[in-house]
Amino acid sequence: MTETIDFFSGFGANDLWFLAEAALRTLWISILSIAAGTVLGALCGWLIYEGKIWATLTLTPVLDIFRSVPLIIQLVLFYNFAPIVGLNLDPFASGVVILTIYTAALVANVARGGIEAVGRPMRRAARSLGMSYWQDMRYVVLPIGGRAIFPSWIGVALGVMKDSALVSVLGYVELLKASQILITRTQEPFLILSIAGAFYFALSFPISRYAAKLEERWAQ
Amino acid sequence: MIKNVMAAAVLSFAVSVPAVADTLDDVVDRGTLRCGVVLDFPPIGYRDANNEPAGFDVDYCNDLAAALEVEPEILPVTWAERLPVIVTGRADVVFGATSDSLARARTVGFTIPYAIYFAQGVVNSQSGIKSFDDIRGKRVAAAVGTVPEQEWLKIAKEWGEENLYQGYQSENEVFLAVAQGKADIGLTTNTAVKPITEQYDTIEPGPRMPWTTDYTSVVAKRTDVTWLNYLNLFVTHQVRSGRYEELWGKYVGGEAPELRIPGVMY
């Protein structure tokens, strides 16, 4: 065999596509986890607010653990624990599970705050008008509380999007992992990290600006 | 949730006691071979211009899958993950230039050697390192969880220079560190030296390391002896069919090293 092989090759146009694809994967894992985590978190927040003793005693400390242990440790632990109990989850699934619980832990606090933000008198008024508990939740608490916590929720969502970079340690090829792969091959860390950073910025900045604008408008 | 998991754990433990792990059957039934490979170790494992896995180990994995008539599934792992993926059952087999140390053999099972390496340094051209003794007082880098790291730390301890050692996540980061001048010498294997020194202007081949030759083996679950037997047979067939010689020539170049260990029955 006299075939020559290049073990390294420069940065090419198809690599930009490789990064863009990876950015889509970052977006996808984030959207999935944020959506599931928000639903789960809102549910937990509501349970804690309603203050059933068992929920407060069991849920609050469990969620607290997910807020007090670094995400990267959670990911490594879960990824290595799942196969022990016979769950053969790939990095993507493991990442989604942990990011969802992590999002839920953060959203639960926010959601509880949102329910609390709606004053007692207003809710009593709603009930006096003949609304059922669920009507009160749907037509009074959701719009008013939701508006109050929308900026913090955006903050959580953007945080999770950025933290999804940590799923790279499990080997899921999202944006940051893709840039590491390219750095290995092309040996141009500065260029590739700059492009990856630009992608993250492009994903996050417009949403955070939009949320800030919205907050300003609502504050008036 | 914890309670459920515990219950599931206890339950499955009770159920699985009589069942004997048989990866060979599992792989054939599943139709895929999950194969752990380190991809930042050119030319043994790397990614080609299309970012697809390639290299000596990757081809070995493909050959094994072909022999089993199943689909290969390459699972990229870091150095430190090579054994855990076997222990937790995430991979069926690992081709990862894994030295068959007795300490590791307490955790996983090894086949007969399938490739032989020796440890060599790559040095920054400014570092002035020519021989092994020149390393005294210089900054040393290696990948976390590798034999070079462990061997070097023993020497560093003797010299009282542990503070000059820096571990990195991957071999590639070691090379980058040497190229950028963060470290004076990076510890790697002889096979990587040629591609690395061709890639970087600032890196030169360094001295050979004094520890013994690295006999590297295919890794599989320790308890699964039938699977290890099969893998042993696979390694001998690779040599007998000339495939070993061919792949070594393709990726590393030159004569493939003799896998037999002189003076011992294997």
Add this chain to the structure above:
Amino acid sequence: MFDYNFHWRPVMKSLPDLLEAGLLTLQVATLSMIIGIVIGLLLALSRMKKTGPAYWLATAWVELARNTPALFQLFFFGFGIGAFGIHLSPFAIVLAGLSFNCAGYLAENFRGGFQAIPDTQLRAARSLGMTAWQAHTRIIIPQVFRLVYHPITNQMVWAVLMSSLGMLVGFRELSGETQFFASRTFRIFEYFAVTAVIYYAIVKIVLGASRLLAMRLFRY
């Protein structure tokens, strides 16, 4: 299939080393917070001017810090700027990355704090004969400090959690040390489980200390 045997003995043997590494985690988090608070204050003040190069520099800093992942920032301080021959030790990489990140987040908190204090207070203080320096240090800053105390505490917890990323740039803080030991004994799950407990304890200690300090500081 459950054929995994837990081995806790090696973990217990290296527990003293892990606890020592926990101190290093606390140390780098505290240092980065001190640097982050100082720079964050400067950034907040520069951003309130609305014009000039200082404003643009501060805005770029804040937006970059808030809209890219912390891990990306660490990589940038590691191999990114290494391409220009600037070499930081792993400790310095983590310190620089965390300080950069904390400063960006704290700057926004500080800006909100300053804006919450009416201008009239400054004018009143000046008309009482205080110099601008006196008015700021005696009237404005103490009030702002009180407003941002809670966000600072949160950021400190973040800094502790974020410092775990040090393991990916070769820093032997709690996570890095854990990974080092785990890679020698291959008991990843056991090691990281113990580390998770240590992180939890550190976070609780930080929150407890902050609460005690608050009781001393804000007695009035």
